Amino acid sequence: MLKVALVQQNCSADVAANQAESERQLRRAAAAGAQLVVLQELHSGLYFCQTEDTGQFDLAEPLDGPSRQRFEALARELDLVLVISLFEKRATGLYHNTALVMDADRGCAGFYRKMHIPDDPGFYEKFYFTPGDGDRELNGFRPIQTRVGRLGVLVCWDQWYPEAARLMALAGAELLIYPTAIGWNPADDEAEKQRQLGAWQIVQRGHAVANGLPVIVANRTGTELSPDGGTIDFWGHSFAAGPQGEILAQAPADEPALLVVDIDLQRSEDVRRIWPFLRDRRVDAYGNIVKRYID
Amino acid sequence: MLKVALVQQNCSADVAANQAESERQLRRAAAAGAQLVVLQELHSGLYFCQTEDTGQFDLAEPLDGPSRQRFEALARELDLVLVISLFEKRATGLYHNTALVMDADRGCAGFYRKMHIPDDPGFYEKFYFTPGDGDRELNGFRPIQTRVGRLGVLVCWDQWYPEAARLMALAGAELLIYPTAIGWNPADDEAEKQRQLGAWQIVQRGHAVANGLPVIVANRTGTELSPDGGTIDFWGHSFAAGPQGEILAQAPADEPALLVVDIDLQRSEDVRRIWPFLRDRRVDAYGNIVKRYID
Numbered sequence: 001m002l003k004v005a006l007v008q009q010n011c012s013a014d015v016a017a018n019q020a021e022s023e024r025q026l027r028r029a030a031a032a033g034a035q036l037v038v039l040q041e042l043h044s045g046l047y048f049c050q051t052e053d054t055g056q057f058d059l060a061e062p063l064d065g066p067s068r069q070r071f072e073a074l075a076r077e078l079d080l081v082l083v084i085s086l087f088e089k090r091a092t093g094l095y096h097n098t099a100l101v102m103d104a105d106r107g108c109a110g111f112y113r114k115m116h117i118p119d120d121p122g123f124y125e126k127f128y129f130t131p132g133d134g135d136r137e138l139n140g141f142r143p144i145q146t147r148v149g150r151l152g153v154l155v156c157w158d159q160w161y162p163e164a165a166r167l168m169a170l171a172g173a174e175l176l177i178y179p180t181a182i183g184w185n186p187a188d189d190e191a192e193k194q195r196q197l198g199a200w201q202i203v204q205r206g207h208a209v210a211n212g213l214p215v216i217v218a219n220r221t222g223t224e225l226s227p228d229g230g231t232i233d234f235w236g237h238s239f240a241a242g243p244q245g246e247i248l249a250q251a252p253a254d255e256p257a258l259l260v261v262d263i264d265l266q267r268s269e270d271v272r273r274i275w276p277f278l279r280d281r282r283v284d285a286y287g288n289i290v291k292r293y294i295d
Numbered sequence: 296m297l298k299v300a301l302v303q304q305n306c307s308a309d310v311a312a313n314q315a316e317s318e319r320q321l322r323r324a325a326a327a328g329a330q331l332v333v334l335q336e337l338h339s340g341l342y343f344c345q346t347e348d349t350g351q352f353d354l355a356e357p358l359d360g361p362s363r364q365r366f367e368a369l370a371r372e373l374d375l376v377l378v379i380s381l382f383e384k385r386a387t388g389l390y391h392n393t394a395l396v397m398d399a400d401r402g403c404a405g406f407y408r409k410m411h412i413p414d415d416p417g418f419y420e421k422f423y424f425t426p427g428d429g430d431r432e433l434n435g436f437r438p439i440q441t442r443v444g445r446l447g448v449l450v451c452w453d454q455w456y457p458e459a460a461r462l463m464a465l466a467g468a469e470l471l472i473y474p475t476a477i478g479w480n481p482a483d484d485e486a487e488k489q490r491q492l493g494a495w496q497i498v499q500r501g502h503a504v505a506n507g508l509p510v511i512v513a514n515r516t517g518t519e520l521s522p523d524g525g526t527i528d529f530w531g532h533s534f535a536a537g538p539q540g541e542i543l544a545q546a547p548a549d550e551p552a553l554l555v556v557d558i559d560l561q562r563s564e565d566v567r568r569i570w571p572f573l574r575d576r577r578v579d580a581y582g583n584i585v586k587r588y589i590d
Contacts, residue, residue: 116575134580141580160572162457162505163581171589199504199539199570206501209494210457244494275494277455280411281587285429285436286458289584292576294466 001262002148005029005037006249008238008257010222015044015059019067023074025258030078032260036148038083040218040238041156041179042097045087047234050226052127060089063111068100075102081109081146083153085179087128088113097129099153099179103146110144114155115164122185122230125157141167149174149265152213156180159200159217163289165207169278174265176207180219183234197235197253205245212243212272214263221256243271297443300324300332301554303533303546305517310339310354314362318369320553325373327555331443333378335513335533336451336474337392340382342529345521347422355384363395363403370397376404376441378448380474382423383408392424394448394474398441405439409450410459417480417525420452436462444469444560447508451475454495454512458584460502464573469560471502475514478529492530492548500540507538507567509558516551538566 007025011018022043029037042048044067048056061067067086075082081103088098096113103109113132117125134140141164143150152173158164159178168176182200184193208215221236239250240261251257272278288294302320306313317338324332337343339362343351356362362381370377376398383393391408398404408427412420429435436459438445447468453459454473463471477495479488503510516531534545535556546552567573583589 115577115580118575120569120571131577134577141583157575160505160570161576162461162501163576163584166457167581167583167589170583170586195537195539195541198541202497202500202540203504204501206457206498206504209498209501210455242490244490245497246490246493274415275455276415278588280413280452281456281458282410282426282429283585283587285410286462286585288436288462288465289458290578290581291465292578293573294462 001264002036003032003034004216004240004261004263005032005034006216006218006238006240006251006259007037007039008219008221008236008251008259009040009043010234010256011043011046011220013046018044019070026074026078026082028258029260030080034080034260036081038177038216038218039085039179040220041085041181042087043085046224047181047220047232049125049128050122050224050230050232051228052124056128057089057095060087060095062089063098063100068108072102072107076105076107079104081148083151083177083179085155094130095128096132097125097155099155101144101146101151101153106147109146112144112153112155114158115140116157116161118157122226122232141171143168143171143173152176154178156182159204162207162210165211169211169213173213174268175263176211176213176215178204178215178217180217181234182219183232186231186233197237201237201239205241205247208241208243209245210277212268212275212277214243214268215241221254243268297331297558297560298327298329299511299535299556299558300327300329301511301513301533301535301546302332302334303513303516303531303552303554304335304338305529305551306338306341306515308341313339314365321369321373321377323553324555325375329375329555331376333472333511333513334380334474335515336380336476337382338380341519342476342515342527344420344423345417345519345525345527346523347419351423352384352390355382355390357384358393358395358406367397367402371400371402374399376443378446378472378474380450389425390423391427392420392450394450396439396441396446396448401442404441407439407448407450409453410435411452411456413452417521417527436466438463438466438468447471449473451477454499457502457505460506464506464508468508469563471506471508471510473499473510473512475512476529477514478527481526481528492532496532496534500536503536503538504540505572507563507570507572509538509563510536516549538563
């Protein structure tokens with residue numbers, strides 16, 4: 001039984017305040033016995049991708065920058081495994097949306113650079129983030145080994161891609177983890193908002209089912225305004241699901257939350273015995289998956 | 296707007312009675328204005344895979360056998376597109392679990408041989424059914440063109456595989472369709488039964504979301520006893536979902552049903568514009584999908 005905590009925050013432009021709040025929640029999670037804590041995507045600041053602004057590159061930091069140092073020390077002090085997210089400066093003019101995993105006293109156990117990058121109104125991520133390298137030896141869809149298991153860490157837009165979840169599962173991931181920043185456009189009507197939220201949960205619970213793995217999703221909450229007048233209502237609903245896609249815990253839409261949930265890793269063993277999907281994959285017939293389209 | 300009907304039946308060993316009931320529902324569906332009707336998996340008889348019995352091969356018929364003739368004539372008479380399912384004898388000692396599509400006055404438009412074959416207690420399908428050929432030119436994951444659109448017809452166990460849905464979508468499917476025979480083991484407790492039913496719906500609704508396509512699932516209902524004392528309570532819950540995974544219509548667990556549902560095919564166009572998942576697939580990094588496991 002693994003005790004997992006998910007931190008759902010609202011953020012401001014004050015990085016120190018955001019990180020202090022993350023730290024406060026980490027300490028609460030540790031006090032509650034959490035062994036693994038997942039923070040949301042880009043938790044140190046506002047979601048700055050609502051506009052394309054070269055000035056925002058000032059927010060980026062190297063892989064071994066201040067975020068890593070702070071949270072690595074906290075994971076060590078609190079003796080837990082921690083998934084954080086940051087805006088990575090890899091080189092001048094080369095940036096990624098990157099998750100890092102801190103493995104208690106072992107320090108940083110690995111990182112994952114977001115592979116699928118969205119770009120739609122209010123989410124101009126292709127301007128900021130280079131997609132993660134496809135070369136599996138560098139990173140790609142490679143689980144990160146920690147003392148609580150092999151973590152299949154993916155990020156936000158990756159959550160819509162069954163291929164990403166499957167590749168993590170095939171590489172031995174024991175948990176799928178998605179730091180996220182997704183929300184509503186206030187101009188959409190209520191029915192559309194509910195369909196979008198539903199779709200977002202369903203597709204990820206579907207990955208749990210298809211791969212017989214628990215899924216952990218930490219999303220942002222709160223309303224953020226952009227300089228050009230745009231608004232995103234981040235929809236919260238951070239959740240954990242078991243390997244049959246069943247919801248184990250879920251946060252509300254519009255307030256910060258610390259979810260602490262027990263995940264029975266033995267369930268994956270049991271579920272994959274009754275539903276041995278990996279046994280029957282038609283690997284002889286999947287070759288066209290690497291095509292953009294079959295035309 | 297496409298009017299679709301799903302037929303959820305309980306079956307007996309009396310093939311003539313089962314087919315007469317299917318015909319009655321088809322006539323009701325046509326009278327209600329349905330343009331596309333989907334029957335459940337192996338709708339002409341009992342689900343005979345609860346045991347391994349060579350005598351059951353007597354139930355098989357060739358692709359152009361009596362089932363095709365009867366339902367092809369009905370589709371022509373009722374002027375609708377019809378998806379049927381049969382136990383196909385392809386050659387002596389070579390059998391498939393096959394769906395056929397009848398395209399109104401055009402007759403049989405194509406067929407699909409189930410690619411993923413289950414085998415677990417009470418569902419001994421590997422004994423009866425050879426998996427469909429992987430060669431895409433023969434069949435594999437190839438949509439079937441009809442006057443109501445390109446149908447991505449898959450069968451039951453295929454529904455657990457995101458690869459199958461994706462390949463159909465990449466090949467231009469406009470609807471995903473799953474004739475199904477799935478149910479509960481009465482020995483499972485109620486919580487497990489609900490998780491299984493939930494998982495089954497979630498994974499298929501997840502395919503709808505990931506591919507921006509409607510999904511149509513016709514499942515069997517009723518309790519069937521096997522000669523060795525086994526029992527399956529087929530769980531019904533035939534359903535249709537839209538391209539955000541939203542449930543459009545759903546049948547009950549334990550009674551026959553004819554669901555008639557309007558599906559707005561324009562929604563796929565709209566949803567794929569706001570969520571352009573196909574645009575961002577990392578086809579450069581998916582090569583390992585054709586591996587059994589990455590070890």
